[in-house]
Amino acid sequence: FSSRRRHTRYWRDWSSDVCSSDLGIDLSGQDAGYVAAALETAREKGLLFKELVGFVGFYFAPDDALEVSAEVQAKALGVEQRRNLGVLQAAYAGLGEFGAVALEAELKRVATGLGVKAGALTQPARAACTGGLVGPSLYHLMAVLGRERVSRRFSRWTTPIEGGGQ
Numbered sequence: 001f002s003s004r005r006r007h008t009r010y011w012r013d014w015s016s017d018v019c020s021s022d023l024g025i026d027l028s029g030q031d032a033g034y035v036a037a038a039l040e041t042a043r044e045k046g047l048l049f050k051e052l053v054g055f056v057g058f059y060f061a062p063d064d065a066l067e068v069s070a071e072v073q074a075k076a077l078g079v080e081q082r083r084n085l086g087v088l089q090a091a092y093a094g095l096g097e098f099g100a101v102a103l104e105a106e107l108k109r110v111a112t113g114l115g116v117k118a119g120a121l122t123q124p125a126r127a128a129c130t131g132g133l134v135g136p137s138l139y140h141l142m143a144v145l146g147r148e149r150v151s152r153r154f155s156r157w158t159t160p161i162e163g164g165g166q
Helices: 003-007 016-020 032-040 049-060 070-076 079-093 100-114 119-130 138-145 147-155
Strands: none
Touching: 032 049, 032 138, 049 138, 070 119, 079 100, 079 119, 079 147, 100 119, 100 138, 119 138, 119 147, 138 147
16 A cells, blocks of 8 residues: 555554554664554554554653643643642552553542542543543553553652642
C-alpha cells in the first residue's frame, strides 16, 4: 500500500511490525516488546493510522519532558488532585504486581480511602502519564509504562509549585 492509503486505513487492521517503522517517532533503542505492547493498547480504539501517533506518542516521550498543556493542568492537575496523586503514587510503590488488574484495584482502594470517586484519581493519573485527558485504558497504559516510569511521571505533579505551574 502507498503511504497515503495506509494513513487512511484503520490502525486495528495493521500489525505493529508493519506500523512501527512508519510512526514518525524515533524508536531507536526502544525494546521491540515495549513498542508492540504500547501500540497494542490502541488497537481497538478505531483510530486511523495517521491518528495513532497522537494517541500513543506519550509512551516514547522522555518522562521529564512529557508535554502537559495549561488546559489539561487546569482540568486535572490542581492542588487537591496533585495531593491525591501523591497518595496514589505511594500506594503504587507498595504494589507487588504492577499489572492492569492490580493497578485498577489499588486506585479504587485509594479513592475509597480518600473519600472520592475513582475519577478523581484517574484523570490526574492519566494527565500525568500521557499529558492528555483521553487515551488508551489507564490501567493498561500504566502497566506498559511500568512502575518506574509511572512514578517519575507522577513525581512531576505531586508537589505543588508556587504560582500553580510546574
